[in-house]
Amino acid sequence: MRLLAVVVLAAIVAGAAAQQRPNDFNFFPSGAQPDCTNGDCSFPGAWHRRNQTTYKKLGNADGHGVLKIAVSDYYPAGPTLYVIPGAWCDSSGAVAGAGTNGLKPRNSRRRALAEARGPPAVTVHGGANCFITGDDAVSYRVGNNKAQIAERARGGAWKIALPNDMTDGETCVEVYATYDTSKVVTSPPYEQYYEPLGEETTVFSRKVCLYKLTKQADATLKFDMCTSNKFTLNISSISPLPVNITMYDEPLPANLFRPLIKMWGGKVSELDGSPAGEAYDELSSRSEANYIAKYFPISPGYQGGPLSFPLSDKLQEGYYEVSAVVSVITGFPALTNLTGLNQITQDDASGVNSGVTGMYEAASRLIHNATLVGVQKNSTLTTLSAISSSSHAKGKPVEAGDKIVLNWRFRGIGSATCTHDGAAVSNAPRGKCVAPMTITAKDFGGEDTRHTVVVTFTDVCGRVRTADFEYTQRGVKTLTATESLNADGSIRIVGAGLAGFHGNGAAPARAAGGAAALLGAAAALLLALVL
Ligand SMILES: *[C@@H]1O[C@H](CO)[C@@H](O)[C@H](O)[C@H]1NC(C)=O
Ligand SMILES: *[C@@H]1O[C@H](CO)[C@@H](O)[C@H](O)[C@H]1NC(C)=O
Ligand SMILES: *[C@@H]1O[C@H](CO)[C@@H](O)[C@H](O)[C@H]1NC(C)=O
Ligand SMILES: *[C@@H]1O[C@H](CO)[C@@H](O)[C@H](O)[C@H]1NC(C)=O
Ligand SMILES: *[C@@H]1O[C@H](CO)[C@@H](O)[C@H](O)[C@H]1NC(C)=O
Ligand SMILES: *[C@@H]1O[C@H](CO)[C@@H](O)[C@H](O)[C@H]1NC(C)=O
Numbered sequence: 119m120r121l122l123a124v125v126v127l128a129a130i131v132a133g134a135a136a137q138q139r140p141n142d143f144n145f146f147p148s149g150a151q152p153d154c155t156n157g158d159c160s161f162p163g164a165w166h167r168r169n170q171t172t173y174k175k176l177g178n179a180d181g182h183g184v185l186k187i188a189v190s191d192y193y194p195a196g197p198t199l200y201v202i203p204g205a206w207c208d209s210s211g212a213v214a215g216a217g218t219n220g221l222k223p224r225n226s227r228r229r230a231l232a233e234a235r236g237p238p239a240v241t242v243h244g245g246a247n248c249f250i251t252g253d254d255a256v257s258y259r260v261g262n263n264k265a266q267i268a269e270r271a272r273g274g275a276w277k278i279a280l281p282n283d284m285t286d287g288e289t290c291v292e293v294y295a296t297y298d299t300s301k302v303v304t305s306p307p308y309e310q311y312y313e314p315l316g317e318e319t320t321v322f323s324r325k326v327c328l329y330k331l332t333k334q335a336d337a338t339l340k341f342d343m344c345t346s347n348k349f350t351l352n353i354s355s356i357s358p359l360p361v362n363i364t365m366y367d368e369p370l371p372a373n374l375f376r377p378l379i380k381m382w383g384g385k386v387s388e389l390d391g392s393p394a395g396e397a398y399d400e401l402s403s404r405s406e407a408n409y410i411a412k413y414f415p416i417s418p419g420y421q422g423g424p425l426s427f428p429l430s431d432k433l434q435e436g437y438y439e440v441s442a443v444v445s446v447i448t449g450f451p452a453l454t455n456l457t458g459l460n461q462i463t464q465d466d467a468s469g470v471n472s473g474v475t476g477m478y479e480a481a482s483r484l485i486h487n488a489t490l491v492g493v494q495k496n497s498t499l500t501t502l503s504a505i506s507s508s509s510h511a512k513g514k515p516v517e518a519g520d521k522i523v524l525n526w527r528f529r530g531i532g533s534a535t536c537t538h539d540g541a542a543v544s545n546a547p548r549g550k551c552v553a554p555m556t557i558t559a560k561d562f563g564g565e566d567t568r569h570t571v572v573v574t575f576t577d578v579c580g581r582v583r584t585a586d587f588e589y590t591q592r593g594v595k596t597l598t599a600t601e602s603l604n605a606d607g608s609i610r611i612v613g614a615g616l617a618g619f620h621g622n623g624a625a626p627a628r629a630a631g632g633a634a635a636l637l638g639a640a641a642a643l644l645l646a647l648v649l
Contacts, residue, residue: 137213138209138211138212138213139212139213140204140205140206140207140209140212140213140214140218140242141204141205141206141208141209141212142182142204142205142206142218142219142324143201143202143203143204143219143293143295143322143324144201144202144203144204145157145160145165145184145199145200145201145324145326146158146159146160146166146167146170146181147159147200147201147202147271147273147274147275148273149272149273149275150200150271150272150273150275150277151200151271151272152272156168157181159200159275160197160198160199160200161195161197161198162187162189162197162455163452163455164187164188164189164452164453164454164455165184165187165197165199167181168452169187169452169453170184170185170453172450172452172453173450173452173453175372176363176365176370176372176450177365177370178365183365183366184324184326184365184366185363185364185365185370185453186288186327186328186329186361186362186363186364186365186374186453187328187329187374187453187454187455188328188329188330188331188361188374188375188448188453188454188455188456189328189329189330189331189454189455189456190330190331190332190455190456190457190481191330191332194282195282196279196280196281196282196283196284197280197282197328198277198278198279198280199277199278199280199291199293199326200271200275200276200277200278201256201268201275201276201278201293202273202274202275202276203250203255203256203276203293203295203322204295204322205220205248205250205295205297205320205322206218206219206220206221206242207242207247207248207297207299207302207304207315208247208248208249208250208297209242209247210242210243210244210245210246210247211241211242211244212241212242212247213239213240213241213242214239214240214242214304214308215236215237215238215239215240216236216237219322219324220320220322221308221312221313222312222313223236223237223311223312223313224237224310224311224312224313237311237312238306238311240304240305240306240307240308240311240312241304241305242302242303242304243303243304243305246301246302246303246304247301247302248297248298248299248301248302248315248320249297249298250295250296250297250298251296251297251298251319253270254267255295255296255297256268256276256293256294256295256296257293257294258278258291258292258293258294259291259292259294260280260281260284260289260291261284261289261290261291265292265294268293278291278293284330285330286330286331286332286333287329287330287358288327288328288329288330288361289327289328289329289330290325290326290327290328290367291325291326291327292323292324292325293323293324293325293326294321294322294323295321295322295323296319296320296321297319297320297321297322298318298319299315299316299317299318299319299320300317300318300319302315324366325366325367326366327364327366327367329361329374331358331446331456331481333357333481334445334457334481334482334483335356335357335358335377335444335445335446335481335482335483336355336356336357336444336483336485337353337354337355337356337357337377337379337444337485338353338354338355338485339351339352339353339379339381339442339444339485339486340352340354341440341489341491342426343492343493343494343531346426346428348428348429348431349428349429349430349433349491349493350426350427350428350429351379351381351414351426351427351428351429351442352424352425352426353379353414353416353424353425353426353427354423354424354425356377356416356420356422356444357377358375358377358446359376359377359420359421359422360373360375360376360377360416360417360418360419360420361373361374361375361376362374363450363453372449372450373418373448373449374448374450374453374454375446375447375448375454375456375480376415376416376417376418376420376446376447376448377415377416377420377444377445377446377447378413378414378415378416378444378445378446378447378474378479379413379414379415379416379442379443379444380412380413380414380442380443380444380445381410381411381412381414381440381441381442381443381486382409382410382411382412382440382441382442383409383410383438383439383440383441383488383491384408384409384410384438384439385408385409385434385436385437385438386436386437386438386439386490387436387437388435388436388437389435389436389437389492389494389529389530389531394408394436394437406430406432406433407432407433407434408433408434408436408438410429410430410433410438410440411464412429412472413462413472413474414427414472415447415472415473415474433493434493435493435494435495436492436493437490437491437492437493437531438490438491438492438493439488439489439490439491440486440488440489440490440491441484441486441487441488441489442484442485442486442489443482443483443484443485444482444483444485445479445480445481445482445483446479446480446481447462447474447477447478447479448477448478448479448480449477449478451478454478454480456480456481457480457481458479458480458481458482459478459479459480460478460479460480461476461477461478462474462475462476462477462478462479463475463476492531492532493531494530494531500528500529500530500531500532500575500577500581500583501528501529501530502526502527502528502529502575502583502585502598503526503527503529504525504526504527504553505525505526505527505585505587505596505598506524506525506526506596507522507523507524507525507587507594507596508523508525508554509521509522509523509556510522510523510589510593510594512593513592513593514593514594515591515592515593516559516562516589516590516591516592516593516594517559517591518559518560518561518562519558519559520558520559521556521557521558521559522556522557522558522559522589522594523554523555523556524553524554524555524556524557524571524573524587524594525553525554526553526573526585527553528575528583528585530575530577531577532575532576532577533550533575533576534550534551534552534573534574534575534576535549535550535551535573535574535576536551536555536571536572536573536574537570537571537572537574538557538560538569538570538571539560539569539570540570543555543557543571551573553573555573557571559589562590562591565590565591566590567590567591568588568589568590569588569589569590570586570587570588571586571587571588571589572584572585572586572587573585573586573587584598585598586598
């Protein structure tokens, strides 16, 4: 039994040795230029034999094909390929079969019967081979442009010169070689199983593709806390989308590159705007308490459309300065000559490996540069407190022209605008107002003349709270009840009306009215503010 196996194996090996591999286009000729060896003649380097055969898992370790490459724009001249054409029928004794370039199985009924086994291999008869027709036998077509004759290079190669102004995106170049096929004979006769060759000549071809990426990657990155109750990164309008590698024009299940988003930042202040208590450090970043550092690799099969990625639940509330970069990543740096190609050496600060460490990124663009973002959990309600006038205590009369200093404090993520008798007043950038705010008392026509100041606080989810002040000659009054949170999350009304205008500001009826809008939305009260 054992002996038999050895004999059979020996027979197979002997058979294989007798077979001659059919020829195909060779895009890695040596000596096509004075200074090139070992198939490293083409430009850019990603077309070198050395680069093309680097990745065994792409199935081109022996350099029998050309893999798609990605290039940036910075050429003094256009990309250039060199090729020595080849055809399955061009040498006596070559054995060609169904997988051979230029040998197409016939669609006959007989073929259908033999489907399971596939058509047989055929051997080219001695002296009955095909041959290339002459000096203008090789031509090429870039994209949809007109085909042009290739120039002769050294060492039996032809030069395929691509323009240096190709548009961004994928461009394929089809390379053609015309062979005299009038004398081809094989055994068994290939015509029984395969499409016939031309009676005079046949054009053999191969298609080589490259992807040009001159622009930086881009994406729209938005922060959202209102929709899913989690601090979420929304991503849309990503470019470029993932691009897959091809071997000639056959697709391979591997990305040449795909987009990557990287986001990082630390907490800078508390919910009420006071500076953040503790600086972030390595330990807190690992615990994701007050520091964000995360990669969001876009999935290999992504074809566009909006994406949402929630961030850690462990993030403390407060304001964060967040930066974000979009780039492309590749696991095949030798095939991608892109701007700023750089190996990623870090993992996510959380210690979670998102699988990008060790890969290469390029074409990066900074989308957010220390953008201020607020993080507030939905269990934390926005509260209003410390509403008062520091210039006019209870009962102090007001004269026209007095400087009145008003105070309030919202604890929550948002910003305020102010009006004085309905007209906008502002003491902060972009028309906003912040406490303390000083206003100048207006004229009083009489005892009962009232002026109002309204502070409108809007959170990023669009909910509104107001702090209302009023002044007459008799004094400044606060009209809005202030609150604080009970341990169970419910709101405790603390009081309103410094001047005692409403008597009992803590009345439950007022709480129901004043805080209703807030409480109604409380279930989704998770706010973010992008200033
Ligand atoms: C990438 O392209 C630039 C510009 O053509 C060239 O100078 C550089 O050598 C190339 N790098 C590789 C790795 O091919
Ligand atoms: C790809 O080619 C370029 C240019 O020859 C070279 O600098 C680079 O190191 C090559 N990359 C690999 C992985 O071989
Ligand atoms: C974020 O994405 C979610 C889900 O697609 C969407 O409902 C929400 O409106 C988006 N938020 C922003 C601020 O774009
Ligand atoms: C590209 O390759 C990835 C695997 O890396 C695969 O998931 C995806 O479906 C491929 N896309 C196309 C269009 O073939
Ligand atoms: C990011 O912001 C900092 C500080 O404002 C500034 O110095 C830097 O130039 C900005 N970076 C970019 C790429 O805009
Ligand atoms: C916070 O949001 C979650 C998820 O939507 C919800 O189940 C929970 O009841 C909310 N909590 C509060 C206090 O509103």
